[in-house]
Amino acid sequence: MPHPDRHGEALSRMLELVVLVNDDMTRSLARDGLTVSRAHVIWELRRRGSMTQAALADALSVSARNVTGLVDGLAATGFVTRAPHPTDRRATLVSLTDHGAATAEALERGQQEFAHFLFSTMADEQFDNFVDTLGEILGRLRNAGVSDGS
Amino acid sequence: MPHPDRHGEALSRMLELVVLVNDDMTRSLARDGLTVSRAHVIWELRRRGSMTQAALADALSVSARNVTGLVDGLAATGFVTRAPHPTDRRATLVSLTDHGAATAEALERGQQEFAHFLFSTMADEQFDNFVDTLGEILGRLRNAGVSDGS
């Protein structure tokens, strides 16, 4: 087992990674007139098609109140539209506009390029080990919703 | 070089890691009555000692306005105190109270335990590779303040 001190160094690097990735996404999305939260909405609509706001709230783990606000913003800037639900007159169907769909594709392309930028020069063995290790760490974090991080 | 598709998978895992680590820190800090931003203030004060608000703004990459708010909150809850700067009468020195210092130590212990929780069962070789790879990725992100992430 490695020196315990190295564990702290590894965690520091992970925390810096969190910050840098977050900053990078925020900056990059701002160029498309988006925030991280709004991009999540677009992302879900692309993956799963038109949805009611209740379904969006569920998919994004966010309150109904927040969905209203997020959809308000996205509708005002032309990324999504609201339409009455065909059978349930209480509900609203949220869909991507053409602009929203094009943006979703651009986001996906951008993400692919970003992944390439990060990993493409890495040797096979190193890369595989990295992905596996990420998987192990994610497993722990998922199962231990509780812990004692900084 | 690995299949390009695996790059996307690696990035997905990294993004999930960002979310989980963030959630974990938020939940854990809430138990001490802290938020991530306020914990950063305590962290810097522990690392570098008492500082003026201007120095804090610099260290945290945050606006002067924000420092006022953060210090207000931390002072109201007894983690820090404000005192006049001995030589510059414009400035205010922010210091940890005993409670703040004790909290800072607890945060550091918690972070060590968290690192242990994540890494202690890992084989040497895997762990070393992981740390090295994190370093490489951080290097790229630091140097390319610009990129095209999701």
Add this chain to the structure above:
DNA sequence: TATTGTTATACTCTATAACTATA
């Protein structure tokens, strides 16, 4: 003139609670 910190103002994200229209 420049710097330190505060107040004023505003935007985003988050939440709960009350309310309307429907199921």
Add this chain to the structure above:
DNA sequence: TATAGTTATAGAGTATAACAATA
């Protein structure tokens, strides 16, 4: 009764701009 969505309200984090006190 229960669900879908909105409005009301609130708190945290972020920011810029104007201002007072001091350098």
